[in-house]
Amino acid sequence: MPLSTLLQRSSLPNPVLDPLQAESLLRRHYGLHGTLKSLGSQQDLNLRLDTGQARYVLKVCHASYAEQELHAQHAALAHLRAHGLPVPAVLPAVDGSTLLSIEADGQPLRARLLDYIEGQPLGELQHLPTRLIAELGALCGRVDLALAEFHHPGLQRTLQWDPRHAVALIEHLLPALPDAERQAQVRQVCAAAAERLQALAEHLPLQAVHLDITDDNTVWARDEQRQWQLQGVIDFSDLLHTWRIAELSITCAGLLHQLPDDPLRIASAVRAYHAVNPLHEAELRALWPLIVLRAGVLVLSSAHHLQHDPHNAYIRANLDCEWGIFDVAAAAPAALMEAAFLEAGDCSPLALPLDGCTPLLxxxxxxxxxxxxxxxxxxxxxxxxxxxxxxxxxxxxxxxxxxxxxxxxxxxxxxxxxxxxxxxxxxxxxxxxxxxxxxxxxxxxxxxxxxxxxxxxxxxxxxxxxxxxxxxxxxxxxxxxxxxxxxxxxxxxxxxxxxxxxxxxxxxxxxxxxxxxxxxxxxxxxxxGIACEAPPLVDAQALLARRDASFARSQKHYYQQPPHIERGWRNYLIDMHGRSYLDMLNNVAVLGHGHPRMAAESARQWSLLNTNSRFHYAAIAEFSERLLALAPPGFDRVFLVNSGTEANDLAIRLAWAYSGGRDLLSVLEAYHGWSVATDAISTSIADNPQALQTRPNWVHAVEAPNTFRGRYRGADSAAHYLRDVDAKLAMLDAQGRQLAGFICEPVYGNAGGIALPRGYLQQAYAKVRERGGVCIADEVQVGYGRLGEYFWGFEEQGVVPDIITMAKGMGNGQPLGAVITRREIAEALEAEGYFFSSAGGSPVSCRIGLAVLEVMEDEQLVQNAREVGGYFKARLQGLVDKHPLAGAVHGSGFYLGLELVRDRITQEPASGETHQLCERLRELGIFMQPTGDYLNILKIKPPMVTTRASVDYFVDCVDRILGEGL
CATH class of the missing domain: 2.70.70 (Glucose Permease (Domain IIA))
Structure with a gap:
């Protein structure tokens, strides 16, 4: 087809078919009826038919499209379906034909009916994840691989989108731009691209291609985890026999409007395509010039079309987007884009011919x-x-x-x-x-x-x-x-x-x-004349594979593709490429990472002595005295261990020994550790999906007093939740079983720092003590000054426990935990033998523990948790006021939780959205993980050196992501 005929056809306005005509056609030829909705198109008429049982697309085009062209599209659809690709099927009319020739108001038209694929295009997303860019590239590779063996006479046609005609078409359409400056820019940019392409054209393989696999012509839907999954490929109107690489160039050009500041991200699509369908070097070099030429054709074609069809809203709406594509293509350095594509296609650059040069210096x-x-x-x-x-x-x-x-x-x-x-x-x-x-x-x-x-x-x-x-x-x-x-x-x-x-x-x-x-x-x-190259970094993926090959799989790591972290400083973690991530989840490092005092204390004590606590040295006495000074009056005995799990495990043994009983009350949704005993009292199904089915008979879980999500809401709900405590105690009384004790986090740490109902612990503790049981406050996560307003979590409830367990921030990363209690409880354990922890209370651990307390005091970190933490909570509350997905803010100080819900009335947990939010935060340089039984709460527990600037950065990023949509 000559260029003049091509342009004449491309200038035709969309076909016109009024609703009554369309309804008549569908009833007469397909026996279908229902509601119709117009779908946008540049040159065709697309109507969605909804019958109530199914949906279809009625596609109507001008008769200038030869039957052979449309039959080629139908054959390609059948071919791709046979290769397992998700494309629509063509529905035959009642007479068995798949293509109708009709006339409407003097217009000769062609019509066909296709399946409607449910979902939405990616073009509507405000942020396009790199994973989806790669999936689009891989999809192109799969379609091209399948079409490589597809042949049909209807593919031999002249099409305005065929990049082989781009140079001639651009020159012909340039007058359609009324702006002389824009016209000159398009001419210059496209001429440079054409020059780069000219020497490569004869080396580009040819085959059948879809030629329009873009974010608008692919349909996607979210799965249960809110991940986008491909539903199908639509719109085969540009099907053609041309250069294979043309397919990927169309896809990449379409992506540029969503990547205005980072066009190199399209290399992910190239890499994914190449992995599925390997590209030649000439194709990789031709790709960027083809993208630039595609951008030029897009803006010129739309400008030309609007001259002939000025009321086409679809084209007018797309024009700004197309100019955005062109501006990105015009600004990106061609040499850099080519280098990125060559690297994505595993093509190494040739060595520079520098042999025999004279040394510069x-x-x-x-x-x-x-x-x-x-x-x-x-x-x-x-x-x-x-x-x-x-x-x-x-x-x-x-x-x-x-x-x-x-x-x-x-x-x-x-x-x-x-x-x-x-x-x-x-x-x-x-x-x-x-x-x-x-x-x-x-x-x-x-x-x-x-x-x-x-x-x-x-x-x-x-x-x-x-x-x-x-x-x-x-x-x-x-x-x-x-x-x-x-x-x-x-x-x-x-x-x-x-x-x-x-x-x-x-x-x-x-x-x-x-x-x-x-x-x-x-x-x-x-x-x-010197070796000045940096040694290569360790391959992070290979290192992760080594970890997975040797490290027990149940010991998980954050993120599917975690950054390689080897350094930290204050409230930041730094990967091997030098990117600093804001650490918003590391409640172990209360002083922050890389604190010089920790390095000095550790190095000095290691240079002197490190042994076990059965030897006599000053540090263990000094640290024990310091811990007792922090505890309420009456606490006079300390056990030193290595972790929160060991502290809680020991607390259970103390309760058994002192009470003479074995039965313990624990609270649902809680986590207390990984040892046999602490796992038994842990009921968080996020940590152990089988938790509620595998409790031993000495553990009695009481209803979680969750004032936000529980059966009873609000701060005054204690009486309702205590009824379950009474019921469990009455059962034990009836069976004549001695209660050993009750363990509870004074602030609901695993649920994001939710405060317990007012008076809950006061009454629960009284009921337990009446029966000879002991009350254990698990302060491992929420204590030690992190709450800002209180040093211990139990202070918020106005109670004093019998046993306090702690760990986490005590050593700023050094394994260190403690149990503080009264003499009579501590000495009850002696009847069962002595207690010993090999490394618990070592000189190094004690010196570091003392130093942590001194630095917390010197740097006023509890005050910082109170002041900056208060500011933090207020800013998070602003998100709740602004975004429906942000359901509530929990906690205080630097132990906060932002709970995400899909509905504030039903409080349906937004688990998938929370996962996506954490992934997106990592992309923006923030480490955050979900918590709670439904993994729908941001567990915000950063180092206590966190600043207002970091708070603003975090909250602004969450605000940005919630605004993008999840």
Whole structure:
């Protein structure tokens, strides 16, 4: 079909079929009737029919579409269904035909009826996860793989979307743009893309392709976990025999409107396609020019169509989106996008032809510079000093003699905190400390181009050499022969190579973009005559596989694809690429990560002694005395153990020994530990799905006094919940069984820090003590100052327990737990023998425990928990006031919970949404995990050094995500 005919057909307005005509057609030819709804289309008429039992799509097009073209689409649908791909089926009319030729108001038309696939397009999402980008790419690969063997005469047609006609079509349609500036921009951008494509065209394989697998032409639905799952591929009107890579180019171009600030994310689609259907190098190189040309055709085609059909709302609504695609395509560096696609397709860049070059700095041959490690684990980085301005330069200047940084290293100094954007940490060049006046010479022939005072580039045949810190530089435009003088160093020199002559590369790249940038900016070591490459990082995926191969599977890790974390500082955890994540869930590290006092105390005590508590040393007495000073009057005995599990296990033994009974009351929805005894009293089904079916007969779980989600709501519901306590006690009385005790978190930690009903513990404790039982306060999670308003959780209820258990933050990560009780309870255990914990109360643990308390006091961390925690809760309450999904805020201080519900009346837990929220927070640089029996509560328990700035960052990110929709 000639171009003029093609444009004439593409300029036709949409077919017109009024509702009565459509209803008549459906009744007469298909025996169907129901309600009709118009669906958008650029050139066809699409009507959804709802019969009450099923849904269908009536597709009507102009008769200028040859029957053979439409039959090709039907055959392709059947072919793909046979290959297991989710595409609609064509429904035959009552006479058996799949294609009708009709006339409406003098218009010759063609009509057919297809299945309607339920779901929604991804184009409606405000945030497109990388997983879905990859799934779209993989889908393209699967469709192309299936269509590779599909042939039909109806595929041999001329179509405006065929990229083989893009250059001619763009030139023809440019006058449709009334804006001369826009017209010039489209011409320039598309001409550059066409030039890159020209040499590759003959190497691109041809086959049948769908040619419109976009976020709008795929239908998706959420599963029970709120994950989007593909339902089907629709709209085969662009089916064609053309370049195979055209398919992926259409998909990637369509994605750009959702990735305005990060077009390199489409490389995920390329990588996924390549894994399913391997691409040739020529296709990978042609992909970006094809994307750019597609963007040009989109805006010009819509502008042209609106000239002929100015009332087409579908096209007009899409035009802004199409200009968004074009603007992203125009702004992204073509060389960088090509490098990203080549890397995604496993194509390594060719080595630069630098053999035989003259060393840039001849003096380095005699005295090679010292390579300085500035990575995440650098010994030069300690106690947050990397946050100082010019930290890297300070480290280099402190080195004796010449020194240089390492190419490709992810530098800790480039991290940033409380920001959602990924920091640019990967060094694409090197910086050198040299003797001032060190001579530089041209490594190869080139032309000098000055960019600013002391900096410029030498444009050589195969690459460009960028230099900063140059004195006596050549004149602008001067051609230099190999070995000619290039100037001298000021003493601090930056050197960087770039393959793309048109680019001024950044010196640091984001980790996600680093592979592409490193392909463009290889190491300058060959020009310097030294080895200046950073050692490769450990492959995080391979390391995870090693963990999974050797570490027991029941010991889970956060996230399916967890970041590789080896460093922390204050309330941040830092991955090996130098990204700092806000730690909002680590209640063990009360002082924060990497605290210098902890390092000093540990190192000193280890250098002196570490042994078990049966030896005599001062630290154990000092620490025990300090703990007793924190406890209520009457508490005079301490046991030191290694964890909260051990503390609660020991508390159970103490209750058994003191009471003479075995039966314990515990509270539903609670978690107390992993040992046999503490697991027995733990009833959280989130931690153990079989918890309620596997309790031994000495454990009696009472109804959870959950004032938000429980059977009785509100702070004054204690009497209702105590009825179940009475019932369990009456049962034990009737059976003549001696009660051992009652264990309860004074604040419901596992449910996100929910306060117990007023007076609940006062009355429950009294009932237990009447029967000779002891009352155990499990303060492992909620105690030790974390609540801000109270040092111990039981203070909120105005009670004093008989046994206090604690752990978590006591050692800021050092294994350390404790049980505090009265002498008569402690000594009751002696009848069963002595108690001993090999490492419990070791000198190292005791010294660290003392230091934690001292730092908490010196840095006023309980006060910080009270003040910043109060601010935190108020900001979270603002989310509840704004977003229906945010159901309630629980807790106080730095033990808070944000409970997500789908309905505030029924309080249906939003478990899937909570999971998605946590995943999205990780993408934005925040670690958060769900808790509660339904895993629908954000368990917010950060280090107690958390600042208001971090609180604002966290709450703003949650607000952003809830606004995007989950």
């Amino acid at each position: 001849p003096a380095l041959a005699a005295q090679p510079p010292r390579g300085v490690d500035l990575g995440v684990l650098s010994p030069h980085c300690e106690a947050g000093n990397w946050q100082q301005a010019d930290f890297d330069r300070q480290v280099l200047e402190a080195q004796p003699g010449a020194a240089c940084t390492l190419h490709g290293q992810y530098r800790l100094s480039q991290t940033h905190i409380d920001r959602a954007d990924e920091p640019a940490t990967c060094a694409l060049g090197v910086q050198l400390k040299l003797a001032p006046g060190s001579a530089l010479v041209a490594p190869l022939e080139g032309i000098w181009q000055r960019h600013d005072e002391g900096q410029g580039c030498l444009r050589m045949a195969s690459c460009t050499l960028w230099i900063i810190g140059l004195q006596q530089a050549p004149a602008e435009g001067q051609r230099l022969a190999q070995g000619d003088a290039l100037g001298s160093s000021s003493g601090w020199l930056t050197v960087q190579l770039c393959r793309a002559a048109e680019l001024r590369p950044p010196f640091f790249a984001k980790p996600s973009e680093a592979p592409a940038w490193l392909a463009l900016c290889p190491s300058p070591g060959a020009l310097l």
